[in-house]
Amino acid sequence: xxxxxxxxxxxxxxxxxxxxxxxxxxxxxxxxxxxxxxxxxxxxxxxxxxxxxxxxxxxxxxxxxxxxxxxxxxxxxxxxxxxxxxxxxxxxxxxxxxxxxxxxxxxxxxxxxxxxxxxxxxxxxxxxxxxxxxxxxxxxxxxxxxxxxxxxxxxxxxxxxxxxxxxxxxxxxxxxxxxxxxxxxxxxxxxxxxxxxxxxxxxxxxxxxxxxxxxxxxxxxxxxxxxxxxxxxxxxxxxxxxxxxxxxxxxxxxxxxxxxxxxxxxxxxxxxxxxxxxxxxxxxxxxxxxxxxxxxxxxxxxxxxxxxxxx
Ligand code: PMV
Numbered sequence: 001x002x003x004x005x006x007x008x009x010x011x012x013x014x015x016x017x018x019x020x021x022x023x024x025x026x027x028x029x030x031x032x033x034x035x036x037x038x039x040x041x042x043x044x045x046x047x048x049x050x051x052x053x054x055x056x057x058x059x060x061x062x063x064x065x066x067x068x069x070x071x072x073x074x075x076x077x078x079x080x081x082x083x084x085x086x087x088x089x090x091x092x093x094x095x096x097x098x099x100x101x102x103x104x105x106x107x108x109x110x111x112x113x114x115x116x117x118x119x120x121x122x123x124x125x126x127x128x129x130x131x132x133x134x135x136x137x138x139x140x141x142x143x144x145x146x147x148x149x150x151x152x153x154x155x156x157x158x159x160x161x162x163x164x165x166x167x168x169x170x171x172x173x174x175x176x177x178x179x180x181x182x183x184x185x186x187x188x189x190x191x192x193x194x195x196x197x198x199x200x201x202x203x204x205x206x207x208x209x210x211x212x213x214x215x216x217x218x219x220x221x222x223x224x225x226x227x228x229x230x231x232x233x234x235x236x237x238x239x240x241x242x243x244x245x246x247x248x249x250x251x252x253x254x255x256x257x258x259x260x261x262x263x264x265x266x267x268x269x270x271x272x273x274x275x276x277x278x279x280x281x282x283x284x285x286x287x288x289x290x291x292x293x294x295x296x297x298x299x300x301x302x303x304x305x306x307x308x309x310x311x
Pocket of ligand 1: 013016017018019020021098099100101141142143144145146186190269270271272
């Protein structure tokens with residue numbers, strides 16, 4: 001019997017979330033620790049999903065996951081090969097709603113596994129086109145950064161509508177990721193900033209523009225290998241995200257714990273209002289200390305990983 005497995009990793013936004021919706025750049029990194037796989041097997045008839053989110057025929061999928069069903073149908077249509085029935089088994093380590101790109105990663109794993117199952121070549125462009133179908137359904141008006149960063153194995157510089165570029169990293173560093181244990185709601189966080197922009201345009205625009213500038217500065221800090229400066233910029237971005245109202249008490253608490261434990265900088269990552277924070281550490285000893293402090297002071301869980309220098 002034919003079988004196939006497709007894999008995708010999660011992602012982290014280093015800096016630039018929310019401002020990226022308004023045309024500013026953002027920097028995102030692959031987060032290889034957390035992955036999702038989709039394994040496909042032949043089934044007697046119909047297309048079935050087996051996952052923690054939902055198990056059963058995809059034509060009875062709950063509304064909130066409808067984007068995945070549409071993505072699966074479009075992908076099979078695109079491939080254009082006959083099948084009797086398929087079973088898609090999804091196993092994801094990526095917690096949902098934590099700004100780690102779980103929805104995009106699941107869609108990437110599904111599309112990759114289907115192309116592999118039918119022995120068809122998948123171009124980068126086609127992968128993005130098909131995953132975007134699921135993302136638009138899940139997020140409404142996504143900037144596209146989630147999809148780009150889960151498709152890519154390198155750090156990316158992302159600008160809405162302009163695509164991606166590479167980011168040079170001169171000096172490796174560690175990131176500690178800490179989960180608040182609460183799911184964020186990116187769609188409502190993005191909506192609330194839009195609302196704020198209507199209500200108090202000057203201040204809101206100022207915060208958005210500042211995040212854009214900090215992102216440009218962060219790229220230079222990465223190129224120069226200036227981690228102290230990078231940490232400072234992460235902190236400054238967090239201040240603006242707080243002003244924009246997308247941080248919250250739980251996030252601020254973890255950010256302070258990380259800073260007091262020696263992080264060079266710390267901020268929320270992704271949509272905010274729950275979700276995860278990231279903390280910058282110079283080396284693995286520092287990362288371990290930050291991680292321990294976060295675990296002892298309210299983080300649901302933490303992950304540390306090394307971001308390597310680029311060639
Ligand atoms: O999906 P999340 O929670 O990682 O957020 C994506 C980043 C935002 O800038 C908040 C939204 C977007 O579409 O770019």
